[in-house]
Amino acid sequence: MSKNIKEQISCLVKLQGIETDRFNINIRLDKVQGNLEDLDIKLKAFEQEVENETDIIDEIKIQYRRSESDTQENLLRVQKSRVRLGSVKNNKEYQALIKEIEELDNKNSQIEDKMLEYLDYIDETEKQIGFKKKALIAFSKEVEEEKNNVIQKSEEDKRRLVELNREREETLKEIDSPLVDKYNMVRETVGRITIVRVKDSVCLGCNMNMPAQKYNELQRCDSLQFCPHCHRIIYWKNHNERSE
Secondary structure, X not given: OOOOHHHHHHHHHHHHHHXXXXXXXXXXXXXXXXXXXXXXXXXXXXXXXXXXXXXXXXXXXXXXXXXXXXXXHHHHHHHHHHHHHOOOOOHHHHHHHHHHHHHHHHHHHHHHHHHHHHHHHHHHHHHHXXXXXXXXXXXXXXXXXXXXXXXXXXXXXXXXXHHHHHHHHHHHHOOOHHHHHHHHHHHHHHOOOXXXXXXXXXXXXXOOEOOHHHHHHHHHOOOOEEOOOOOOEEEOOOOOOOOO
């Protein structure tokens, strides 16, 4: 080997750190579009809420105007009935007109009560809509800022990914090919955490104790060692490079 095993292991640890960072960045980048869509969905839901309440108010106003028209029509009928009272010729017709007038007055009274309810509802709901419209403007700004933040971070991640790819290629050049092959083989078997440190005879990959002989061999740092339990590449200590 162009470097001793300890130096090679140090390069493998560095490689693993680079690949872990690349993995995490790619995960974040994969979520960018979804995050932007989620923000748009939240904003749309808020807008729809305000729009729905506005539609309800518009419908209530239509009902109010219809009620108002009904009361005017009933008042006109009352006036006509009162005029007819002066020309009735018998008590039966007179009583019929009086009953009609009373019924119309009762209808108008009920309609007017309902109209007051409409006015109260319209007044209170319009106030709430006013508050929500202000909140919607503020929320829209927050969403826009958050989207810009997501995009900015994704651009930073993309730039960092380019740097990591370059670092990865440079690091691979420092490791002998057979060792890279073994590293990749173990990686395919155990996953992303391929090389781990052993501390106080314990493998930090699976938290199992090393046999005494294996631990002694590891401390000599003169050959590539594997955990007998999880089969990851193991090393005893690493002062200069980042660990798993």
